[in-house]
Amino acid sequence: MDRQGRAPGVVARAVRWLLIVGLGLLASGCAMLAPSPPQDQSNICEIFREQPEWYDYARDAQEQWGTPIATQMAFVQRESSFRSHVRPPRKRILGIFPGPRSSSARGYAQAQDPVWGEYQDDAGSLFARRTHMQDATDFIGWYNARTHRQLGISLHNPEHLYLAYHEGAGGYRRGSYRNKPRVRQAARQVGALASRYQSQLAACEAEFRCRRFYQVWPFCRG
Template sequence: MSHGKTIGHGSLRGALLLVAGLLLAGCATSPPRDPDNLCAIFREYPDWYEDARAMEARWGTPVHVAMAFIDQESSYRHDALPPRYYALGFIPWGRVSSAYGYAQALDCTWDDYQQANGGGGSRTDFDDSLDFIGWYTDATQRQLGISKWDAYNQYLAYHEGRGGFSRGSYRQKPWLMQVARKVDQQSQAYGQQLGQCREELEEGGSWWPF
């Protein structure tokens, strides 16, 4: 017979859920140490390069363009959320949108992506998020004629939706056009960096120090 305190089923279950949550948090991929250097990102996370290659092969969207989108949308945080909305300026009242994950995909757009691609996937999964961007930019090129290499206009269509882009809604948002220019600049920088290290990445990790 034990003389210690007995843990109730509810308390035990709560403790197990807490431990599980901590373990999952510990397994989450941290943002890259040098997010402004695409070669450094792929050296830190080789699997991401494989994911990016698969996305590019499937949809034709350049690796550096899709990566610039993720950098802007989530800063490589798997569980990124949009800002809160505050009622009366100070009362937390939900989020400004349903955007979530690496690609900040909206609920409705993610549902469309799942339906078009056989379901499954997660917005907190890097591979799925990259594939989502490839799918979206591919459709934007087909519907609006915007090149997948045109990070500036592709990002405006990504942010505003294709209907909003067609209506020119971004023209009333100087801040958004500034963000799109930033994405374009990051895309160009990423492209130049990738040109310097893609061969070594393709060689299967000749840079790996072990």
């Protein structure tokens, strides 16, 4: 017993409970601070009007790695529908109890743990987060640049970039996607969305290049 007559076990349980509650509140707070998914995900101009800093992140990734802004955003829409903390659902044990998730994919780009670790070692900060759009677009750019080096796929071919993104370089070489009609359909949809985004962006990109008070044409980024 301590000086106030409380059993050490009771104190320890109380401390553990406070830690659990604190961590839960912290996680909830982080989720609440994350941007809501754009209302109109079919129009890249409206997406960037809701979240103009996403344009800056995608533009930086394009300049660093070469993947067009429209392709990056098409990947994010397909992978997560612009939801920052989305993860694969858990499997059910006996149809009742929550079991493991189908993969470690997480965040805007649905990057899995192994390849995210490779990205951090090669190009990203140790503090990079899959739930932050800046890091997600940079990851997509980095991954596609690696795909281009390894497989020779053009950075302007979003359909096949997505096939390699989904299947990995080895799977793409083996043609694993050929027996996966859903994957091929998803890749076609990514290609079509990237094309649509590109056409839309051509009509509205100027407003995002020069939107800040210190960015005055023609000195803002071209």
